[in-house]
Amino acid sequence: MSSPTSPLSRRGRKLVDAPPRPRYIAEHFERVHRPWDPDSRPDGYISLCIAENKRMAERLVRCLDRYRDVPSAVLGYDDVTGNLAFRRNLAAFMSRSFLGRAVDPARIAVLAGAGSVLEILFYVIADPGAGVLVPTPSYAGFWPDLEIRDGLSIVPVECSSRNDFRLTPALLDEATANADVPVGTLLFTTPDNPLGRVYSRAELQDVLAWAEGKGFHVVFDEIYALSVFGDRPFVSAASLRTELGARVHIVWGFSKDFGASGLRCGVLISGNDDVLRAVSELAYWSGCSGHTQYLLSQLVSDRAVVDDYIKRMRTDLKQAYQRVTQSLDASAIAYLPAEAGFFLICDLRPHLDTPTWEAEQRLWRRILDEANINLTPGEACRIAEPGFFRLCYASESEAAVQVAIQRLGRVLGGRD
Numbered sequence: 001m002s003s004p005t006s007p008l009s010r011r012g013r014k015l016v017d018a019p020p021r022p023r024y025i026a027e028h029f030e031r032v033h034r035p036w037d038p039d040s041r042p043d044g045y046i047s048l049c050i051a052e053n054k055r056m057a058e059r060l061v062r063c064l065d066r067y068r069d070v071p072s073a074v075l076g077y078d079d080v081t082g083n084l085a086f087r088r089n090l091a092a093f094m095s096r097s098f099l100g101r102a103v104d105p106a107r108i109a110v111l112a113g114a115g116s117v118l119e120i121l122f123y124v125i126a127d128p129g130a131g132v133l134v135p136t137p138s139y140a141g142f143w144p145d146l147e148i149r150d151g152l153s154i155v156p157v158e159c160s161s162r163n164d165f166r167l168t169p170a171l172l173d174e175a176t177a178n179a180d181v182p183v184g185t186l187l188f189t190t191p192d193n194p195l196g197r198v199y200s201r202a203e204l205q206d207v208l209a210w211a212e213g214k215g216f217h218v219v220f221d222e223i224y225a226l227s228v229f230g231d232r233p234f235v236s237a238a239s240l241r242t243e244l245g246a247r248v249h250i251v252w253g254f255s256k257d258f259g260a261s262g263l264r265c266g267v268l269i270s271g272n273d274d275v276l277r278a279v280s281e282l283a284y285w286s287g288c289s290g291h292t293q294y295l296l297s298q299l300v301s302d303r304a305v306v307d308d309y310i311k312r313m314r315t316d317l318k319q320a321y322q323r324v325t326q327s328l329d330a331s332a333i334a335y336l337p338a339e340a341g342f343f344l345i346c347d348l349r350p351h352l353d354t355p356t357w358e359a360e361q362r363l364w365r366r367i368l369d370e371a372n373i374n375l376t377p378g379e380a381c382r383i384a385e386p387g388f389f390r391l392c393y394a395s396e397s398e399a400a401v402q403v404a405i406q407r408l409g410r411v412l413g414g415r416d
């Protein structure tokens, strides 16, 4: 209810007074209109904090331009969890390209981005006040996705740099035992953001067996499934069992592997009919536009085009990773090797004046103010220890990334 002093509801007021948007994102949107340009703005802003792959954008636009014969049906209401033809094409595409097994289109729901999928899925599988286990370091957006409207509490499962950030069943047990809220769900990301790591079949088996043993729901966020450039192949949770299981759910979308976050198309695959029914009751408020579904449906069923796109995207991503790591090496900036995604973790612990979150914040601010580059502070990813920063290298041109790393090297006092 609004009060005489505020025209907003209490929850509206809370969003204004304590905005959940992290500081580094707010800074990004303040600076993004004054970007680096070698000629006109050599000291301009360079963003290294947004997990996006824009390197294939021109090619994708040309691919989508082929599908101009848009039927008038896209203008009307349709199934709120996705047009049936789109879900059929998606099922075929996802099955052959990364799930490792066939999936029934009836098990698929399409919504406005993976964030919407997560918010709605957790709304229907966990009650307000419940805890959700999330291995950390983690994607920073899970907190707003699950906490703001779903009223859940994320229970971090802290993986430590001492153990190479490995997740083990023992860590899951410990986090569950120490949680001060009831826990019944686990959200697990592979390939991982921010470490850029792919989990092996054996590791995934351990996670799934652990969740099954507890009777927990487990949500596998596989949004980077196709953005893998290392030697280890991606393994989908879908391929672990002959049936998905009533408490197993997979999330994917077009924001990352297709660099199309602006189209807002996320995908849920659930092994549970009731979950899908409940999701469909909320989907109306988070639907994906009919036009977008049509374009993407054409794309994923145009086998030659989509396969060529993915092949090129992965080769290009590998090259981008090699270039960024060469530059980091040349500037003597330490990082953790990655095998997937568009980011890596830089280890700037030696550059903190004290091993505290305040010192990490100060270093982030200094890098932003002196070099006009924005890294994601490890604290936003809930890394257990201060001094790590995520560096995203595919949302800017290669030239911009090179300049950014030279600037970073100068601020840190290394070579460039």
Ligand SMILES: Cc1ncc(COP(=O)(O)O)c(C=O)c1O
Residues within 6 Å of the ligand: 051, 112, 113, 114, 115, 116, 139, 141, 189, 193, 221, 223, 253, 254, 255, 261, 264, 265, 266
């Ligand atoms: C692991 C993970 N899941 C979900 C999302 C959200 O994706 P979308 O833009 O489709 O909502 C992101 C975006 O960065 C992500 O990294």
